[in-house]
Amino acid sequence: MAVIDYGMGNLHSVASALAHVGAERVVVTHDVEQIRAADRVVFPGVGAIRDCMAEIRRLRCDELLQVALTEQHKPVLAICVGMQALMSHSEENGGVDCLNVIPGTVRHFGHPLHDADGQRLKVPHMGWSEVRKVSEHPLWNGIPDATRFYFVHSYYVTAGDRSLLAGSVDYGVCADAALARDNLFATQFHPEKSHTAGLQLLRNFINWTPAC
Amino acid sequence: MGLAKRIIPCLDVDNGRVVKGVNFVGIRDAGDPVEIARRYNEQGADEITFLDITASHEGRETTVHTVEQIAEQVFIPLTVGGGIRSVDDIRTMLNAGADKVSINTAAIHNPELVRQASQRFGAQCIVVAIDAKRVADVDGQPRWEIFTHGGRKPTGIDAVAWAVKMAELGAGEILLTSMDRDGTKNGFELGVTRAITDAVDIPVIASGGVGNLQHLVDGILLGGADAVLAASIFHFAEYTVPEAKAYMAERGIEVRR
Numbered sequence: 001m002a003v004i005d006y007g008m009g010n011l012h013s014v015a016s017a018l019a020h021v022g023a024e025r026v027v028v029t030h031d032v033e034q035i036r037a038a039d040r041v042v043f044p045g046v047g048a049i050r051d052c053m054a055e056i057r058r059l060r061c062d063e064l065l066q067v068a069l070t071e072q073h074k075p076v077l078a079i080c081v082g083m084q085a086l087m088s089h090s091e092e093n094g095g096v097d098c099l100n101v102i103p104g105t106v107r108h109f110g111h112p113l114h115d116a117d118g119q120r121l122k123v124p125h126m127g128w129s130e131v132r133k134v135s136e137h138p139l140w141n142g143i144p145d146a147t148r149f150y151f152v153h154s155y156y157v158t159a160g161d162r163s164l165l166a167g168s169v170d171y172g173v174c175a176d177a178a179l180a181r182d183n184l185f186a187t188q189f190h191p192e193k194s195h196t197a198g199l200q201l202l203r204n205f206i207n208w209t210p211a212c
Numbered sequence: 213m214g215l216a217k218r219i220i221p222c223l224d225v226d227n228g229r230v231v232k233g234v235n236f237v238g239i240r241d242a243g244d245p246v247e248i249a250r251r252y253n254e255q256g257a258d259e260i261t262f263l264d265i266t267a268s269h270e271g272r273e274t275t276v277h278t279v280e281q282i283a284e285q286v287f288i289p290l291t292v293g294g295g296i297r298s299v300d301d302i303r304t305m306l307n308a309g310a311d312k313v314s315i316n317t318a319a320i321h322n323p324e325l326v327r328q329a330s331q332r333f334g335a336q337c338i339v340v341a342i343d344a345k346r347v348a349d350v351d352g353q354p355r356w357e358i359f360t361h362g363g364r365k366p367t368g369i370d371a372v373a374w375a376v377k378m379a380e381l382g383a384g385e386i387l388l389t390s391m392d393r394d395g396t397k398n399g400f401e402l403g404v405t406r407a408i409t410d411a412v413d414i415p416v417i418a419s420g421g422v423g424n425l426q427h428l429v430d431g432i433l434l435g436g437a438d439a440v441l442a443a444s445i446f447h448f449a450e451y452t453v454p455e456a457k458a459y460m461a462e463r464g465i466e467v468r469r
Contacts, residue, residue: 012309016284047334122415128216128468148468152336
């Protein structure tokens with residue numbers, strides 16, 4: 001299993017969480033051969049989108065990801081900024097074009113932000129929010145609806161094709177918390193930081209055999 | 213249901229051991245940080261904060277190793293603070309497995325560090341720690357100043373204005389400790405907590421003075437904090453994290469359970 005490393009932030013927690021739930025031979029790498037040889041790929045990400053996209057393109061991680069998704073049909077899990085990078089465009093850093101793997105937008109939560117009761121909400125959205133399961137998916141196995149996961153983000157995803165929505169989160173706006181298409185699953189929250197529920201999702205990922 | 217208020221046990225670590233003192237004097241040994249972090253993870257803590265109070269260089273190496281061990285076993289967010297002075301220090305801690313890094317004195321000497329760090333690593337992992345102490349009122353209004361050196365050295369900087377400036381520079385969160393209350397078990401200093409939570413749009417963690425579970429509730433309902441940090445009430449098993457969450461939930465606070 002390969003965790004794609006494009007030099008942005010701490011990827012050890014993703015790797016150690018995967019190892020903790022039983023993944024064998026987890027490599028954190030941007031090496032073409034290692035990623036091609038992996039049977040599963042995790043595409044994480046933290047930090048600002050402009051720097052992330054620049055590194056993704058410089059290290060040709062975008063091409064590797066395409067190969068894994070559409071030629072090799074491997075299970076791919078994208079996390080947080082990894083999910084945002086899959087969209088068409090992000091508002092962050094004055095506007096950045098992303099990979100357009102899933103057509104959709106990444107927008108700022110806005111200011112000021114309030115919940116339905118008029119309570120002020122802080123940005124970044126940092127902490128544990130309930131995720132509404134919108135569709136059944138093997139990665140939700142053993143995870144009840146409205147389970148709390150750990151989020152930390154100031155920008156949120158809206159996929160163009162609403163049939164891809166696997167989970168949503170309410171934080172002043174209704175944001176996409178999880179998207180699923182064929183052999184790809186993407187989460188805005190951090191499963192590797194989401195305690196037992198997050199570990200369950202990662203366990204589901206390493207046991208997942210997509211239909212396609 | 214909205215965002216849960218967070219409970220964050222804090223480990224003050226000196227030379228590889230968890231300690232907790234009253235106003236940083238009269239330190240008590242509370243045990244092995246890895247073991248304690250694992251216990252809080254199992255109890256359902258929402259995050260863990262690790263504050264390194266080791267002075268020596270050798271001790272700092274121990275800290276990196278301890279952070280690595282905790283990160284391998286604890287699958288909730290981990291913040292590391294204490295002695296962070298440069299972008300390199302931040303990178304070292306993030307590479308060791310920290311999710312966030314807390315900057316305190318270095319932000320006072322070099323506020324640009326906050327901007328640089330936030331641009332490099334993202335606001336989500338930059339916490340600015342503020343040690344505030346009540347000073348003489350100005351025009352009948354309460355005022356709090358930033359103090360360094362464990363609350364002994366005044367800086368003349370207004371704590372509320374500083375929090376606003378840190379948020380503008382790119383801090384993702386404020387860790388606010390009342391130096392009047394830290395270690396006293398008399399509860400948070402609610403005045404400064406409220407003033408800062410109202411002044412900034414980023415989350416604020418209240419710290420310093422927790423002696424019982426009502427103090428946690430007050431920090432959130434009266435102080436407006438997004439998260440509450442406590443050390444000794446958990447270390448010495450006066451209360452467990454689930455007891456704290458049950459108490460808060462009974463008083464209408466959303467918690468993760």
